[in-house]
Every structure is written in C-alpha cells, then in structure tokens.
Amino acid sequence: MSIAEDRGADPAPIVDADEARRARARRLDQIGKWTLPALVLLVSLFLWDRVVVWNEIPHYILPGPGLVFETLIKDWAMLFDAALVTLQITLMALAVAVLGGVGLAILFTQSRWIEMSFYPYAVILQVTPIVAIAPLIFIYVDSRIAGLLLCAWLVAFFPVLSNTTLGLNSADHNLRDLFRIMGATRWQRLRYLQLPSALPYFLGGLRIAGGLSLIGAVVAEYVAGTGGIGSGLAFRILEAGYRLNIPRMFAALILIAGMGVIIFAGLSFLSHMLLRKWHESALKRER
Amino acid sequence: MMAGGSARATRKRQGTNLMPSQTPLPLGARPELLKMEGIDKTFNGDVVALKGLSLQVNEGDFISLLGPSGCGKSTALRLIAELSHPTRGRITWAGGHDTGDLGVVFQEPTLMPWATVAENVWLPFRLRGASYASVKDEVLQALRLVGLERFQTVYPRELSGGMKMRVSIARAMVTRPRLILMDEPFAALDEITRFRLNNDLLALKEKIGCTVIFVTHSVFESVFLSDRIVVMAARPGRVIRELTVDESYPRDEDFRTSSDYAAHCRSASDALHEAMGIAA
Structure with a gap:
C-alpha cells in the first residue's frame, strides 16, 4: 500500500476472474459472519426445545428456551438491578486493574530493581486461584464492595501488567537510540516512545482483563454470598438454585454472558478506534 | 557536554531556517x-x-x-x-x-508509526520543548526539501520505503545540525x-x-x-x-x-x- 503509486481512475475497470472470485468471497464472508452464528443459535434453541418436549423433562431440571425467555421478561426488574450491581463491580475492578497494572508496569520499566523485587509476587497472585483467596479477603475486609472489588482486581490486573510491561520494553531499539542522541529525558522517552509503543500490547491485555474482571466479580459474589439490596447476578443464581428456580438461573446466566460479550465488544471497538490509523492489527489488507 | 563554540553561535544567529548555505571551502581549507x-x-x-x-x-x-x-x-x-x-x-x-549539533539516519527509516509524517519531523524540536505551532515553518520547510510537504498528515505505513527514508532524513536535518x-x-x-x-x-x-x-x-x-x-x-x-x-x-x-x-x-x-x- 503506497500513496506514491498512481491513483488515476481507470474509466473502465477490468475485473478478471480472480478479482470476481475475491469479491464474491468477501461478500460471502460478510454475510456468513452474522448469519452462521445466528443459524447455529436457532438450531441449538430448536434442539434444546425438542429435547425438553420429547423427553418431558420437568422445568426444575431443564427448562425449555421459551420458559427461560419468559422468566427473563417476568423477572427483568430484579435481574436487571442485579446485573447493574455486577457490572458496577466489574467496571470498577477493570478501572483499578488498568490503573494498577499500567502504574506497576511503568514502575517496573523505570527500575529493574523494582521489577525484580515485585514481579514474582505479581505472578504468585495471578496463579493462586481466586476462589482460594476470596474467603480470606472477606474475613479481613469489612466492606463488602471493597472485598468484591479486591477479588475482581486480583484476577484482572495481571494481563494488563504483563502486557503493558512487555509493550513498554518493546520500543524500537533504533528509536531508543535516537531519543538518547536527541537528549530526551526519562519522562519524554516514556511519554513519546514507550507508552505509544505499549498501546497495542496494553489494549490486548485490557480485552483479556475485561472478561477476567467479570469472572472475578462473579466468583467474589459467590464467595461473599450475602443477599439483600445490592446483590449481583451471581447471588441471584445461587438464590434461584436453592429454590430450584432453574429458569431464573438460566436467565441470569444469559445476562452474565451477554454482559461479557458487550464488555469484550466495547473494548475491541476501543482498541480498533485507537489503533486503526497506524497499527498492523487494525489495518485491512487485500488477501 | 561542553558549551557551544563559534560555529554553533553563528548558526544560532542565523536561526534554524534551512536556507541555502554558502559553498563549502576547498578540502584543505576547512576548519x-x-x-x-x-x-x-x-x-x-x-x-x-x-x-x-x-x-x-x-x-x-x-x-x-x-x-x-x-x-x-x-x-x-x-x-x-x-x-x-x-x-x-x-x-x-x-x-x-550539544544535542542539537547531531542528526542521525539509521539503515531503517526508524519512524514512529503512531505519528504522522509532520509529527515525526517535529520530534527533535518537541524533545527540546518546542510546540508544533512554534516550529511549523521549519518542519514544513524540511518536508518541502525532501519533496514530501503534501504528505505531512499521512502516517508512515502509507509511504513507500524511499519516502519513509526521506522523512527520516528530514527529521535528521530539521534542526540544522x-x-x-x-x-x-x-x-x-x-x-x-x-x-x-x-x-x-x-x-x-x-x-x-x-x-x-x-x-x-x-x-x-x-x-x-x-x-x-x-x-x-x-x-x-x-x-x-x-x-x-x-x-x-x-x-x-x-x-x-x-x-x-x-x-x-x-x-x-x-x-x-x-x-x-x-x-x-
């Protein structure tokens, strides 16, 4: 791709067989991208429904998709409130993960000593399952919100930290030399060279962290297990389980999955918007 | 690094304008x-x-x-x-x-892919704390000298190898090292x-x-x-x-x-x- 090349428009574009095949493949790709998953969904829902009807499975064991949908509508007010609570914890945890992850990554790249001192502990926090840590957190942290937030943060911050550290260290070595020759200060090098170099890596980590902060929030809610006002979707699932209200469990599950998809899509869109002008990952090329 | 000498002082009096300079002295007579x-x-x-x-x-x-x-x-x-x-x-x-006395061009164009052509050429000034507005004339003049003035808002990925190298040369000489x-x-x-x-x-x-x-x-x-x-x-x-x-x-x-x-x-x-x- 080069703007140096002649852009003069040919009055009668010649479309050869290869071009036509590529254009057809592109059109099919565009259609297939949406219709195929929708088709799989419809077939799965149909089979699910038939399995329930043909085997006369009671709704407290496996409700049909129709009943789940009905429950979703009927319990919408309660489930939506719960979803907002979970979403709030998730987004707050993600925000803290970004601040903590990027902040630590910057500290690590400014000083090898700090990195050597703290990186092993970041890894230990990451590899220890959150379900094992969460009960302890709720013993020592009085505030329920703070406890949930801490759990979700512990799960989510590592991908941001690890990717951003990698990105900050991946600045082109010739550009580093150039900054040195031009007498750049440490702050200028960070701002004008390392942070932009790290942006694609950071955004990759952010997309993973988005999903993980939702997982962290849900797991923490399970462990916290307190009800009443301010309870999130995970608590609603637990509660519905105790009451054998399986359709509500499914409805809450659908909301959690939907929330995860929306978070991922939102972060992917953000990534595309920030990188679309210059980064290889966001550029469309002819195949 | 030591303080500037007479040659730099002369250049500073002239400003950083990339104006045509005098013909170099014969080989044996150059300071x-x-x-x-x-x-x-x-x-x-x-x-x-x-x-x-x-x-x-x-x-x-x-x-x-x-x-x-x-x-x-x-x-x-x-x-x-x-x-x-x-x-x-x-x-x-x-x-x-001082740092302004040296320009460098590497084997690779070594441009910042996230910055436009003009922003890349602005870099040496930017690191000295100069705003784009204050050095815009110098940046555009450097781009004009390498024949890329029209491409100031373009990102490096859109340029051919030769054009990228021209940007790199413009960046090296924009401060008139x-x-x-x-x-x-x-x-x-x-x-x-x-x-x-x-x-x-x-x-x-x-x-x-x-x-x-x-x-x-x-x-x-x-x-x-x-x-x-x-x-x-x-x-x-x-x-x-x-x-x-x-x-x-x-x-x-x-x-x-x-x-x-x-x-x-x-x-x-x-x-x-x-x-x-x-x-x-």
Whole structure:
C-alpha cells in the first residue's frame, strides 16, 4: 500500500476472474459472519426445545428456551438491578486493574530493581486461584464492595501488567537510540516512545482483563454470598438454585454472558478506534 | 557536554531556517569539526571492534566510511553519537557541542508509526520543548526539501520505503545540525530509489551546509557522494586508507558516467580489496 503509486481512475475497470472470485468471497464472508452464528443459535434453541418436549423433562431440571425467555421478561426488574450491581463491580475492578497494572508496569520499566523485587509476587497472585483467596479477603475486609472489588482486581490486573510491561520494553531499539542522541529525558522517552509503543500490547491485555474482571466479580459474589439490596447476578443464581428456580438461573446466566460479550465488544471497538490509523492489527489488507 | 563554540553561535544567529548555505571551502581549507584520536573499542573484554582509529572531520566534509562487514564502521558512528564510549582514546568537538549539533539516519527509516509524517519531523524540536505551532515553518520547510510537504498528515505505513527514508532524513536535518551521521541509510532500497536519494542527499547537503559521515558497503555510492572516503579493514577494525574525491559539487548523472568517476571507483575498489585481503 503506497500513496506514491498512481491513483488515476481507470474509466473502465477490468475485473478478471480472480478479482470476481475475491469479491464474491468477501461478500460471502460478510454475510456468513452474522448469519452462521445466528443459524447455529436457532438450531441449538430448536434442539434444546425438542429435547425438553420429547423427553418431558420437568422445568426444575431443564427448562425449555421459551420458559427461560419468559422468566427473563417476568423477572427483568430484579435481574436487571442485579446485573447493574455486577457490572458496577466489574467496571470498577477493570478501572483499578488498568490503573494498577499500567502504574506497576511503568514502575517496573523505570527500575529493574523494582521489577525484580515485585514481579514474582505479581505472578504468585495471578496463579493462586481466586476462589482460594476470596474467603480470606472477606474475613479481613469489612466492606463488602471493597472485598468484591479486591477479588475482581486480583484476577484482572495481571494481563494488563504483563502486557503493558512487555509493550513498554518493546520500543524500537533504533528509536531508543535516537531519543538518547536527541537528549530526551526519562519522562519524554516514556511519554513519546514507550507508552505509544505499549498501546497495542496494553489494549490486548485490557480485552483479556475485561472478561477476567467479570469472572472475578462473579466468583467474589459467590464467595461473599450475602443477599439483600445490592446483590449481583451471581447471588441471584445461587438464590434461584436453592429454590430450584432453574429458569431464573438460566436467565441470569444469559445476562452474565451477554454482559461479557458487550464488555469484550466495547473494548475491541476501543482498541480498533485507537489503533486503526497506524497499527498492523487494525489495518485491512487485500488477501 | 561542553558549551557551544563559534560555529554553533553563528548558526544560532542565523536561526534554524534551512536556507541555502554558502559553498563549502576547498578540502584543505576547512576548519576542524571533530577529532577522533587513537580510538580503541573492545566488547566483552576480547572482541576488538576498533583499534587505533584516528580521524579528523572538518566542517563541510562528506566522509564515507567504506569497508567490509565487521570493520567497525557502525561502531565508529555510535561512538561519535555517544551511544557508547571508547575503551581508549578520545573524541573532541571543536568548540564543544550539544544535542542539537547531531542528526542521525539509521539503515531503517526508524519512524514512529503512531505519528504522522509532520509529527515525526517535529520530534527533535518537541524533545527540546518546542510546540508544533512554534516550529511549523521549519518542519514544513524540511518536508518541502525532501519533496514530501503534501504528505505531512499521512502516517508512515502509507509511504513507500524511499519516502519513509526521506522523512527520516528530514527529521535528521530539521534542526540544522552541524553533523549528520548516516548508517547505511539506502542499503535496503532498490537501485533506482537509491540513485535518486543519492542525488537528493547531495542537493540537501548543499542547501543546509552540514557535514556528513556516511557508512556504506558500496564503492559506487561512496565515490558519488563523498569528497573523502575512509576505507576500513576488519578484525580489528581500523583505517587502512583515505582517498579524496576532489570533484566539484553539484554532482549529477553525468558524473556517474564520467571517466573520472570510473577512476575513483577503481581506486576505492582496490583499497577495499586491500582491506579485505588484510582481513582474510
């Protein structure tokens, strides 16, 4: 791709067989991208429904998709409130993960000593399952919100930290030399060279962290297990389980999955918007 | 780094405008800019990259460092740029220098992909704290000199290899440095682009009146561009011969096909063979 090349428009574009095949493949790709998953969904829902009807499975064991949908509508007010609570914890945890992850990554790249001192502990926090840590957190942290937030943060911050550290260290070595020759200060090098170099890596980590902060929030809610006002979707699932209200469990599950998809899509869109002008990952090329 | 000398003071009086400068003085009459004396550079205690390198660089020189791989050409440039320090010997600038005295062009264009062409050229000013508005004229003038003024808002990915290299050259000269170091800048380009950039580089040098140290593997390129060719041998890296190409500038395509050019190429080629023979 080069703007140096002649852009003069040919009055009668010649479309050869290869071009036509590529254009057809592109059109099919565009259609297939949406219709195929929708088709799989419809077939799965149909089979699910038939399995329930043909085997006369009671709704407290496996409700049909129709009943789940009905429950979703009927319990919408309660489930939506719960979803907002979970979403709030998730987004707050993600925000803290970004601040903590990027902040630590910057500290690590400014000083090898700090990195050597703290990186092993970041890894230990990451590899220890959150379900094992969460009960302890709720013993020592009085505030329920703070406890949930801490759990979700512990799960989510590592991908941001690890990717951003990698990105900050991946600045082109010739550009580093150039900054040195031009007498750049440490702050200028960070701002004008390392942070932009790290942006694609950071955004990759952010997309993973988005999903993980939702997982962290849900797991923490399970462990916290307190009800009443301010309870999130995970608590609603637990509660519905105790009451054998399986359709509500499914409805809450659908909301959690939907929330995860929306978070991922939102972060992917953000990534595309920030990188679309210059980064290889966001550029469309002819195949 | 020491305080600025008279040459820099003169340049500062002129501002950073990239205006045509006066014709360089004849080879023997140019004032000294930089001197490398008895430079040794050893890596890891036993790899001798340079041994006893001495070189005086004068204002207005176009010096090519020519030699086989591993002869320490790039190491010499890194030492001048203070990216590393000599194991022995010293490098002194006549009248001292500061960061604005040096421009560098690498083998790769080394542009910031996230920044537009104009933002890339603005970088040396930006690191000195100058806003874009305050140096916009200089940036655009530098881009005009390399023929890319129309592409100021374009991102590097949209440019061809030759155009990227032009941006890199514009960035190196936008602050009007006294010395530009070029480390095989055209090695990765095709022959036609390379010839064109050789011509443009000479025209630019004439316009901004700087000194150039140019690392190359190519005998033809070194003869076309330089008025001094320093031939180096490897293991250990050292100077074995210095040739002068005392032909007037501007040099054009006629020079490339002249008998004088062929004779200089023959001499440089013989010296290069000698360098490789010594290394073998």
